[in-house]
Amino acid sequence: MKIKKAIFPVAGLGTRFLPATKAQPKEMLPLLDKPIIQYGVEEAAESGIEQMIFVTAQGKHSIENHFDSAAELEKILEEKGKTELLEKVRASSNLGKFVYVRQKQPPMGLGHAVLMAEELIPEDYFAVILPDDVMNCETPCLKQMNEVFEKVNGGIIAVEKTDEAGQERYGIVKVEPTDNPKLHKIVDIVEKPGSQNAPSNLAVMGRYILPKKIFEILKKTERGAGGEIQLTDAIKELLKTENFYAYEYSGERLDAGEVAGYIKAQVKLALQREDTRGEIEEFISSIKIEK
Numbered sequence: 001m002k003i004k005k006a007i008f009p010v011a012g013l014g015t016r017f018l019p020a021t022k023a024q025p026k027e028m029l030p031l032l033d034k035p036i037i038q039y040g041v042e043e044a045a046e047s048g049i050e051q052m053i054f055v056t057a058q059g060k061h062s063i064e065n066h067f068d069s070a071a072e073l074e075k076i077l078e079e080k081g082k083t084e085l086l087e088k089v090r091a092s093s094n095l096g097k098f099v100y101v102r103q104k105q106p107p108m109g110l111g112h113a114v115l116m117a118e119e120l121i122p123e124d125y126f127a128v129i130l131p132d133d134v135m136n137c138e139t140p141c142l143k144q145m146n147e148v149f150e151k152v153n154g155g156i157i158a159v160e161k162t163d164e165a166g167q168e169r170y171g172i173v174k175v176e177p178t179d180n181p182k183l184h185k186i187v188d189i190v191e192k193p194g195s196q197n198a199p200s201n202l203a204v205m206g207r208y209i210l211p212k213k214i215f216e217i218l219k220k221t222e223r224g225a226g227g228e229i230q231l232t233d234a235i236k237e238l239l240k241t242e243n244f245y246a247y248e249y250s251g252e253r254l255d256a257g258e259v260a261g262y263i264k265a266q267v268k269l270a271l272q273r274e275d276t277r278g279e280i281e282e283f284i285s286s287i288k289i290e291k
């Protein structure tokens with residue numbers, strides 16, 4: 001079985017970027033010349049996802065517009081012979097089928113956002129992509145997970161080795177080994193346990209392959225940390241009956257969901273791109289820090 005649908009929860013308030021996100025979605029902030037959300041959608045398209053399900057909210061229309069065609073703009077670019085730009089503009093509307101559902105404000109958490117897409121998923125398994133996590137991988141992260149999924153047929157969570165600071169900040173999985181050193185069977189999952197209580201150094205990143213059974217669990221999941229319905233709490237419950245695996249993908253996660261991480265992501269991506277690398281390298285080495 002192949003995963004064909006991905007849920008993109010984009011209904012959050014983006015408070016860590018206020019006031020920049022007062023009147024525009026965090027997911028539309030640019031990383032170089034593309035909005036953050038486009039990196040996740042491109043990854044999904046390259047991983048065989050055909051339908052992109054956005055869980056959106058008030059004030060998020062620009063996301064819908066970005067993945068639609070822009071006839072007027074395309075006409076102007078065409079008339080001016082700006083072929084390269086025209087291709088870039090068209091590319092974002094050719095990445096798959098887009099479907100939108102809404103999560104009422106105020107947003108009640110990631111678990112609640114995922115539940116909003118229940119009726120669109122008759123399939124046994126689907127993917128969830130958190131767009132803040134930009135996966136910088138040679139083979140798209142979800143594609144790597146899809147390949148593993150075809151062998152194990154269970155839930156899969158992308159994980160990355162972390163340090164003490166990460167154990168304070170992320171969900172951490174407790175695992176048992178499998179034959180594949182990069183694949184671990186999950187026995188427990190704990191949200192932000194801190195280094196004292198962390199059951200491992202494997203941190204949950206924003207890519208999941210989940211069984212549709214999670215919807216039933218989410219309906220019964222009470223508000224947890226931060227007064228929100230947490231996806232982690234539902235996964236924890238599901239572990240009692242379902243097989244779940246943690247997969248250490250090849251590549252790295254760029255955290256574009258908070259200010260410092262966003263700047264690091266900009267620099268990293270600029271250094272990877274031929275047309276920006278030289279200038280940015282020169283700029284970085286020329287910076288004089290005055291304290």
Ligand code: UTP
Binds near residue numbers: 012016017
């Ligand atoms: P985040 O916690 O990173 O996003 O959730 P946020 O809540 O918008 O940002 P802060 O913490 O206030 O700065 C990860 C993803 O889940 C979505 C967000 O839009 C983001 O893409 N999300 C979160 C929802 O769709 N609904 C929610 O209720 C919560």
